[in-house]
Amino acid sequence: MSNHQSCYRADPLIELFVDQLWTQKGLSDNTLSAYKTDLQGFDQFCQRTGISLLDADQTHVRDYLGYRFEQGIAKSSSARLISSLRGFYAFLVMDKRILVDPIALIKAPKLARQLPDALSEDDVDKLLAEPDVEDAIECRDKAMMELLYASGLRVSELVGLTLDQISLRQGLIRIVGKGGKERLVPIGEVAVTEIEDYLASARSELLKGKLSDVVFPSKRGSMMTRQTFWHRIKLYAVRAGISCHLSPHTLRHAFATHLLNHGADLRVVQLLLGHSDLSTTQIYTHVAKARLAQMHSEHHPRG
Known part of the structure; x- marks a missing residue:
């Protein structure tokens, strides 16, 4: 996998999407960086499978989520990933680069809402x-x-x-x-x-x-x-x-x-x-x- 990472070239669509987020929503650098990291992770997974982000379908998304689960990655991190993918693929549909949104039917994992320790x-x-x-x-x-x-x-x-x-x-x-x-x-x-x-x-x-x-x-x-x-x-x-x-x-x-x-x-x-x-x-x-x-x-x- 390290070999793959060393010669990994991110799909230029990711940069295009992040630029669009920056201009339209004025998000912070940290948020934009999180989007980019999430999308590049999925992009690398797709490239190892021999497909591009434009070719990915629901099965590829589910396989990637399964792979992350096996790696022991936290639910909160996968919930954020799904949110990033949702935004990215909505952008591709709007831009008429794809017809079918592969993330449309995938639900984010349910997260327990954490309350701080209650003061008596x-x-x-x-x-x-x-x-x-x-x-x-x-x-x-x-x-x-x-x-x-x-x-x-x-x-x-x-x-x-x-x-x-x-x-x-x-x-x-x-x-x-x-x-x-x-x-x-x-x-x-x-x-x-x-x-x-x-x-x-x-x-x-x-x-x-x-x-x-x-x-x-x-x-x-x-x-x-x-x-x-x-x-x-x-x-x-x-x-x-x-x-x-x-x-x-x-x-x-x-x-x-x-x-x-x-x-x-x-x-x-x-x-x-x-x-x-x-x-x-x-x-x-x-x-x-x-x-x-x-x-x-x-x-x-x-x-």
Whole structure:
């Protein structure tokens, strides 16, 4: 196989497709490189079989997937490959280079949706109690974490939040999420109080006279990056002795999980999280099922 690789010449159609992706969709270099790698792998397989990408049919695709399975390649990698092939062959059909799409009837392997480790309610309490509100930066961080846990915002939505999106009197924030969809999210009394305290003192200290409509500026007075906020959360987790694996969306997941634990409806959680499709929220159904089983055993006469 190494001989084959050394004299392997990629089909120029791959470069043509990747160029078209770059011009039409403006994808990142990493994504384009992933497409190219996937397609070149299949191209090499086809060349060893003595055919070109234009000649490949459904059987060749299935054989290649089978070959990858034997090599122990992860399902997630094969799912991405199928996505790459789907795009490539759709392009060839559109370009009238082939009549039949060999990938049309092939389904991607089902992947288990991974949730980050869930923070318990005790852990959340410990995390939120950690910042020292006498310090301007930590006062800001506490307000941010309280708001994140109260609302289930994405971290990008939190750091980009502006003053005109918040109504503390009504206890609501207005979020423009993915795809320009707007949603109103209630935030609760605790978060309102923390934000009021922060706005009354720490924010002006951070801005040092600069003008900004960002609710939670960095110490330089500009919009904070998601990475900076993520490092701040990790710092408080270490200080609070929380050992479970954290992700930037840990508090968003805790928000959804704890709502379901307390009996919230999955569709309500979908609206609050800003998921356009209920199937995205359904990664939390194991939480809802566990809660239902517990309620059944506690309250049903034969539970």
